Amino acid sequence: MESEFTTQLIAEGGIQGGALLVFAMFIGHVLADYPLQGEFIANGKNRNLDHKKLFSEGTAPLFLWVHAMTAHCLIQAGFVWLITGSAVLAIVEFVVHWIIDFVRCEGWISFNVDQGLHFACKVIYAVLLVYQIV
Numbered sequence: 001m002e003s004e005f006t007t008q009l010i011a012e013g014g015i016q017g018g019a020l021l022v023f024a025m026f027i028g029h030v031l032a033d034y035p036l037q038g039e040f041i042a043n044g045k046n047r048n049l050d051h052k053k054l055f056s057e058g059t060a061p062l063f064l065w066v067h068a069m070t071a072h073c074l075i076q077a078g079f080v081w082l083i084t085g086s087a088v089l090a091i092v093e094f095v096v097h098w099i100i101d102f103v104r105c106e107g108w109i110s111f112n113v114d115q116g117l118h119f120a121c122k123v124i125y126a127v128l129l130v131y132q133i134v
Contacts, residue, residue, distance in 0.1 A: 006084050010130055018130040021084070025122035028079030033118070036075055044068030046105040065105075073097045080125065088134050089125050096121055 005024075009017035043049055047065035054064075061067075076097045081090035097118065104114040128134045 004085075006086075006129060015130065018126045021129065022123055022126045024083050025080065025125065026119060028083050029076065029118055029122060032072075032075045032079050033115075037072055041068045041072045045072055045101060048105060048107075069098060069101060069105075072101065080122075084125060084129060086125075086129070086134055089128070093121065093125070 006021060009021050040054060044051060044054060044064050045068040051064050052059060073094050077090040077094035080093040081087060084090075100109075100114055100117050103109050104111065109117075125134075
């Protein structure tokens with residue numbers, strides 16, 4: 001079920017409304033990827049980093065990176081859900097964001113490719129909503 005915000009943008013604005021929806025999701029992405037991610041999650045989600053320095057006692061929980069990655073991706077999915085009202089797109093965002101960030105942390109793609117893929121996903125979500133595919 002779409003949010004009232006999304007429904008109004010699509011109904012009243014067509015492609016222009018879709019562009020505004022993309023803009024809203026870009027804002028949500030930037031908020032979730034920068035100020036709401038924080039240093040702990042940004043470092044904790046990378047399984048290749050030494051997580052001991054994140055804790056004053058010098059030890060880190062096993063699989064901390066899974067918890068940090070999941071938390072970050074849930075925040076991202078939450079923004080997609082709040083903006084679009086679509087639980088389906090939120091679940092897709094969670095899974096796709098998890099995969100993209102994992103491959104970025106492995107060094108398989110660059111930071112710029114990572115961000116480009118995230119923004120491309122938001123454009124795809126808007127297209128799916130405008131053409132009522134989801």
